[in-house]
Each structure stands twice: as C-alpha cells, then as structure tokens.
Amino acid sequence: MRKFLTSTFAAALLAVAIPAAAEEGPALERQNWSWHGPFGQYDKAQLRRGFQVFREICSNCHSMKLVAYRNLGDLGFTEDEIKAIAAEKQVQDGPNDQGDMYARPARPSDRFVPPFPNDQAARVASNGALPPDLSLMTKARVGGPDYVYGILTGFKDTPPEGVTIPDGMYYNTAFPGHQIAMPPPVNDDQVTYADGTKATKEQISKDAVAFLNWAAEPELDQRHSLGVKTLIFVFVMTILFYALKRKIWARLH
Amino acid sequence: MSGQKFDNKIVQWVDERLPIFSVLKESAVDYPTPKNLNYWWNFGSLAGFMLVVMILTGIFLAMNYAANTAIAFGVVEHIMRDVNYGWLLRYLHMNGASFFFICVYIHIFRGLYYGSYKAPRELLWALGLLIYLVMMGTAFMGYVLPWGQMSFWGATVITNLFSAIPVVGDYIVTLLWGGFSVDNPTLNRFYALHYLLPFVIFALVFLHLVALHTTKSNNPLGIDVTGPQDTIPFHPYYTVKDLVGIGVLLLIYLAVVFFAPNFFGEPDNYVPANPLVTPPHIVPEWYFLPFYAILRAIPDKLGGVLAMFGAIVILFFLPWIDSSKVRSAKFRPIFKQIFWIFLAVCLVLGYCGSQPPEGQIVVVGRIATAAYFLFFPLLWVLGKIEKPKPLPQSISAPVLKGASAGHAAQKMEKA
Numbered sequence: 001m002r003k004f005l006t007s008t009f010a011a012a013l014l015a016v017a018i019p020a021a022a023e024e025g026p027a028l029e030r031q032n033w034s035w036h037g038p039f040g041q042y043d044k045a046q047l048r049r050g051f052q053v054f055r056e057i058c059s060n061c062h063s064m065k066l067v068a069y070r071n072l073g074d075l076g077f078t079e080d081e082i083k084a085i086a087a088e089k090q091v092q093d094g095p096n097d098q099g100d101m102y103a104r105p106a107r108p109s110d111r112f113v114p115p116f117p118n119d120q121a122a123r124v125a126s127n128g129a130l131p132p133d134l135s136l137m138t139k140a141r142v143g144g145p146d147y148v149y150g151i152l153t154g155f156k157d158t159p160p161e162g163v164t165i166p167d168g169m170y171y172n173t174a175f176p177g178h179q180i181a182m183p184p185p186v187n188d189d190q191v192t193y194a195d196g197t198k199a200t201k202e203q204i205s206k207d208a209v210a211f212l213n214w215a216a217e218p219e220l221d222q223r224h225s226l227g228v229k230t231l232i233f234v235f236v237m238t239i240l241f242y243a244l245k246r247k248i249w250a251r252l253h
Numbered sequence: 254m255s256g257q258k259f260d261n262k263i264v265q266w267v268d269e270r271l272p273i274f275s276v277l278k279e280s281a282v283d284y285p286t287p288k289n290l291n292y293w294w295n296f297g298s299l300a301g302f303m304l305v306v307m308i309l310t311g312i313f314l315a316m317n318y319a320a321n322t323a324i325a326f327g328v329v330e331h332i333m334r335d336v337n338y339g340w341l342l343r344y345l346h347m348n349g350a351s352f353f354f355i356c357v358y359i360h361i362f363r364g365l366y367y368g369s370y371k372a373p374r375e376l377l378w379a380l381g382l383l384i385y386l387v388m389m390g391t392a393f394m395g396y397v398l399p400w401g402q403m404s405f406w407g408a409t410v411i412t413n414l415f416s417a418i419p420v421v422g423d424y425i426v427t428l429l430w431g432g433f434s435v436d437n438p439t440l441n442r443f444y445a446l447h448y449l450l451p452f453v454i455f456a457l458v459f460l461h462l463v464a465l466h467t468t469k470s471n472n473p474l475g476i477d478v479t480g481p482q483d484t485i486p487f488h489p490y491y492t493v494k495d496l497v498g499i500g501v502l503l504l505i506y507l508a509v510v511f512f513a514p515n516f517f518g519e520p521d522n523y524v525p526a527n528p529l530v531t532p533p534h535i536v537p538e539w540y541f542l543p544f545y546a547i548l549r550a551i552p553d554k555l556g557g558v559l560a561m562f563g564a565i566v567i568l569f570f571l572p573w574i575d576s577s578k579v580r581s582a583k584f585r586p587i588f589k590q591i592f593w594i595f596l597a598v599c600l601v602l603g604y605c606g607s608q609p610p611e612g613q614i615v616v617v618g619r620i621a622t623a624a625y626f627l628f629f630p631l632l633w634v635l636g637k638i639e640k641p642k643p644l645p646q647s648i649s650a651p652v653l654k655g656a657s658a659g660h661a662a663q664k665m666e667k668a
C-alpha cells in the first residue's frame with residue numbers, strides 16, 4: 001500500500017509540475033450561491049428577481065427554449081400571473097378549421113417564446129454572432145454559475161495594452177479568448193426591483209445567474225431534500241447491516 | 254444437481270421436474286466459500302448489483318426516450334424536466350455507469366493482486382474480460398444517446414478509428430455509421446445495441462458464475478481449499494457481508510447522484526450536437542481514458558489502434574504469461590511492488606488521456622504506455638527468478654510453525 005501511495009504521489013507531483021497546457025482565462029472567483037452544498041436551496045425571491053432581469057434584458061437576444069411558462073410556478077408566481085406573463089408573447093398555432101395558421105397569445109403550457117424566429121435572424125441582429133440558448137447555460141460550461149457570473153461582470157471598457165478589439169466585439173476577462181460578441185448586458189440600476197433590493201451590477205448579475213441555474217436544474221431543491229432523507233436512510237440501513245454481519249460472523253469465532 | 258429434499262410439497266414437486274431450488278440452494282446458500290475472504294471480494298457482487306440497477310433504470314428511461322437526432326437531446330431534457338422523477342432515473346443511470354466501472358476495475362485489480370486469473374480459473378478470468386469488453390461497448394453507445402456535443406464528437410472520433418484497419422476499415426466504418434457520417438442511422442443502431450448488450454452481459458455474468466462455482470473462489474492466501482474446515486456456507490455469512498458492501502456503495506453512489514450528479518460528466522454534453530462546431534477538447538468518459546492515452550501515445554493511427562486493443566487483448570493471456578505458480582501477492586514480495594507500480598501506471602495513463610496531447614503530456618503518455626506493456630514480459634521473467642515466501646499449509650492454519658513450514662515450502666517447489 002505504501003508503495004502505491006508513493007507512486008501515486010509521484011505521479012500527482014508530475015502532473016502538477018506539468019504546466020496546464022491550455023490557458024483558459026483567469027481563475028474564476030467562487031461565489032457563495034444559496035443552492036451550494038447538500039442543504040442548499042434556491043432563494044425564491046432571488047429567482048424572481050433573476051427572472052425579471054432575464055425578461056427585461058437577456059430575453060431580448062437569448063432564447064430559453066426548454067423552460068415553459070408553467071414552470072414559473074416554482075418561483076412562486078400564481079397561475080394568473082403566469083397566464084399574464086405568457087400572454088405578452090405571441091406564438092404561431094394552427095391550422096384552424098379553415099386550414100389557416102394563426103397567431104395567438106402564449107399559454108402557460110407553451111415554452112418560453114424565443115426573441116427571433118430562427119438562428120439566422122438572431123445572427124443578423126447580433127452582428128453575425130449567435131446568442132446561445134440559455135436553458136442549460138450553467139451546466140454547459142466549465143465553472144457553471146461562477147463562469148456565467150464571470151462573463152456578466154468581466155467586461156472591461158479598455159482592453160489591456162497591446163490588445164486590440166475589433167468593432168462589434170467586447171473585451172471580457174472570463175470568456176475564452178477574451179473577445180465576446182455580446183455587448184455588456186448589465187449596468188448599475190438597469191432594472192428596478194420591486195422588493196427594494198439595490199440593483200448594483202453585481203446584484204443584477206447574481207440574480208440573473210441564480211435564475212439561469214434554476215432554468216438548468218429546476219429539480220435541484222427536490223433533489224437536495226430527497227437526497228438528505230435518502231442518505232440518512234441508507235446510512236442507518238448500512239449500520240444495521242454491519243451490526244447484523246458482526247453478529248452472524250461472531251458464530252465462527 | 255437435484256436430489257435435495259424440501260419440506261414444502263410444492264417446492265419438492267417443482268424441484269423434481271426443474272431443479273431451480275436445488276441449484277439455488279447449492280450455489281447461493283450452501284455454496285462452500287473460503288472463510289478468509291476480505292472486503293475486496295465484495296466487488297463482484299457489487300458489480301452484479303450495478304448491472305441490475307443499470308438494466309432497471311435503463312428500461313424506464315427507454316420508455317421515454319426517442320432515438321432521432323432531431324429530438325433526442327430535447328427528449329432527454331423532457332425526461333429531466335417533465336417525467337416524474339425522470340431526473341432521478343437519468344442521474345442514477347448516468348452515474349451508475351461510472352460506479353459500475355469503478356466496481357469492475359477494483360474487481361479486476363483484486364483478481365490481479367491475488368492471482369485469481371491463474372489455473373484453474375483461466376476461463377473465469379477470460380469471461381470477466383469479455384464482460385468488461387461488452388461493458389465498454391455498451392457504455393460507449395449509451396453515451397451517444399443524449400446527442401450532445403460530446404456524444405456526437407466522441408462517436409465520430411472513436412468510430413473513425415476503425416478506418417485505420419487496412420482494406421476493410423472503411424467498410425466497417427460505413428457499417429457502423431449506417432451512412433457517411435455519424436447521423437440518424439448511427440443513433441438508431443447504437444440505441445438498438447445499447448438495449449441489447451446489457452442482456453449479453455447478463456448472460457456472460459451467468460457463465461462467469463458457473464465457472465466460478467466450478468473452480469470455487471480464490472482467497473487472499475491464494476492457496477487451495479483443503480477441506481470443509483477451510484470453508485463456510487455462502488449464506489448467511491457472505492450474503493450478509495455483501496449487504497454491508499451494497500450499503501456502503503449506495504452511500505457513495507447516491508451522494509453523487511443527489512449532490513454532484515454531473516461530477517463525472519462533461520459540460521459540453523449539455524450543448525446539443527452540432528456537426529459544424531468541433532469542441533476544443535474531445536475527451537471520452539473517464540473509464541476509457543487510459544486506453545485513449547495509449548491510442549494517442551503511438552504516432553501512427555493503425556499502430557495506436559492496435560496498441561489500444563492490444564492493451565486489453567493481452568490481459569486474456571495473463572494466465573499463461575505469468576509464470577509463477579504462487580497466486581497471492583502476499584507471498585510474492587517483488588510482484589507486490591510491481592503490482593502497485595502497474596496500478597499507478599494505469600492511473601497516470603488515465604490522467605494523460607484526460608489532457609490535451611501537448612508538450613510533456615505526450616512524453617509522459619509514451620513512457621507510461623511503454624511501462625504498461627513492459628509489465629507483461631516482466632511478469633514472465635519474475636516468475637522464474639522471484640523467491641516466494643513460504644505458503645501456509647491451509648486456510649484454517651495460516652500461521653506457519655516449525656515442521657509445517659518445511660512441508661509448505663516443499664509443496665510449493667513441486668507446484
């Protein structure tokens with residue numbers, strides 16, 4: 001066993017000594033998200049603020065096609081509120097009895113209506129870059145929520161010396177390659193929170209990330225609470241098995 | 254096989270016609286098992302437990318899945334979001350594959366350490382390796398089903414390897430793809446095979462167990478059972494010990510499922526497959542990484558593919574390569590050290606496989622690959638020159654005393 005430990009240790013040293021081959025932007029600052037840890041849960045008020053940010057800012061460019069309006073019930077919205085939120089958007093439906101397609105207000109069962117009818121239209125509106133769908137964003141990047149927070153707060157008005165940023169691109173410390181086609185989406189006081197929370201750039205970004213994380217992992221609250229209960233059960237069960245094993249094996253000695 | 258007597262008339266009636274109860278009693282209740290098995294012997298039953306978990310969760314996932322490139326990604330998200338406890342099913346299946354491999358890897362290295370592959374257990378070992386091969390095929394095809402970026406690009410890279418085979422390579426690749434690139438026909442055939450192969454594994458496990466019950470279990474001392482004083486009945490002693498193992502496995506497995514379900518995963522697989530965008534690093538699942546490193550260590554494509562498959566094939570010949578008749582590493586001081594080094598080499602290979610093949614990683618990968626293959630000739634030489642410690646006379650008399658030591662040493666020389 002000692003041999004094994006020393007050889008793995010040597011291997012680990014070797015691995016550390018080898019400089020990381022691909023430079024991937026600065027280390028991300030780890031934020032203190034409310035849902036971290038086995039007992040972590042979403043903060044509903046924060047999710048609602050985050051939804052407000054998404055609705056007022058991000059959804060102008062980004063789609064969120066995997067989330068339905070009815071899912072907003074998780075955030076504490078009432079059925080009537082959800083109906084009203086959905087009805088602000090139009091979706092195409094049909095054909096009706098006359099064989100015609102028609103537009104109707106979105107219903108709670110519809111998925112979030114994207115800002116553009118297709119990717120090409122989205123590109124045209126964003127200088128050729130495609131704003132990615134945000135439904136799974138926090139799961140789809142290394143660093144998850146910390147990375148997305150890093151993107152939202154990582155814009156610099158003036159790039160470091162020697163770096164030139166082409167027109168229509170922006171300097172961002174967190175983005176790989178540091179050139180991102182998204183204009184800085186959040187600024188201080190860009191939204192007005194109904195619950196009186198001060199809308200600093202950082203606060204808005206945090207709330208947006210919380211909402212994105214909920215969109216990517218809506219099951220998290222349930223997963224965590226069920227997980228704690230299940231593990232307590234399995235722990236007690238294992239102790240009992242072990243006690244039983246000791247008792248049965250005692251017959252041999 | 255039959256001939257057991259049962260008190261229950263119905264059981265007796267059935268058993269005289271179809272001896273399922275006799276077989277069960279002989280192989281799961283009375284089955285004489287060495288009394289000195291340690292906890293490393295739990296991993297066979299744990300692997301079997303994981304196989305059952307995978308089949309059960311898999312069947313329920315299949316009820317909601319659809320193998321069509323246009324909707325597969327969305328359908329998996331539908332399972333995660335809209336199917337009742339669909340997220341639990343999927344996370345159990347996804348992480349279950351990792352824990353299945355963890356159990357089987359420990360099981361294999363247990364067999365290496367205690368010499369369980371040696372006569373008379375050569376076929377038992379070969380069946381185990383076959384299981385492992387089919388498992389890799391199953392896991393690889395399963396990973397393609399969610400149709401994320403890594404699904405698509407992993408499938409593209411790995412299936413492309415077959416094109417290195419001279420003459421027939423391109424035909425094989427076309428056959429695998431069902432067309433001229435990884436596309437809808439590929440997804441369909443992978444789904445069909447992913448559903449089929451676990452049942453092939455099940456059949457192989459059955460044969461594995463028949464072989465096991467014919468040769469009987471090895472044990473930490475690696476010596477043969479000499480009589481009833483060396484064994485205890487499987488039930489209740491090992492059934493209850495296996496339950497302890499299952500409890501501990503579940504604790505770790507479920508902790509990951511509930512609190513870090515994407516720990517083993519690649520973020521890129523939450524981006525829908527896009528044939529036009531290649532991800533910066535294409536990496537397979539962690540359990541393939543050592544082989545991936547071997548593949549990339551050889552600068553020639555065909556050479557790399559041969560080395561990769563050779564790394565597994567050579568294991569089939571281990572019982573004949575290892576020239577020592579002593580099974581357990583306990584009594585082989587030099588083998589014991591080489592064993593741990595071999596394990597470390599495999600871990601280093603795994604690490605190299607996870608990194609982009611640049612700079613020193615390439616060098617380390619090549620050295621580790623050479624070390625991996627060096628292990629086998631070394632084993633052959635070692636058996637000729639190593640002087641093993643004296644073996645105990647029997648499992649129930651493991652402590653050597655005076656005269657018996659001489660006897661044991663004599664026996665060993667004969668062997």
Ligand code: HEM
Nearest residue numbers: 294296297298300301361364369378381382384385470471
């Ligand atoms: C699906 C995967 C597998 C299952 C379910 C499985 C199941 C089992 C079980 C239940 C045992 C008896 C308990 C034990 O000794 O741990 C066993 C023994 C054994 N297995 Fe496996 N096994 C699997 C894969 C493998 C693989 C991949 C290998 C090696 C290449 C292997 C080699 C062996 C050997 C050599 C024994 C005899 C162990 C001894 O008594 O020393 N098995 N297997």
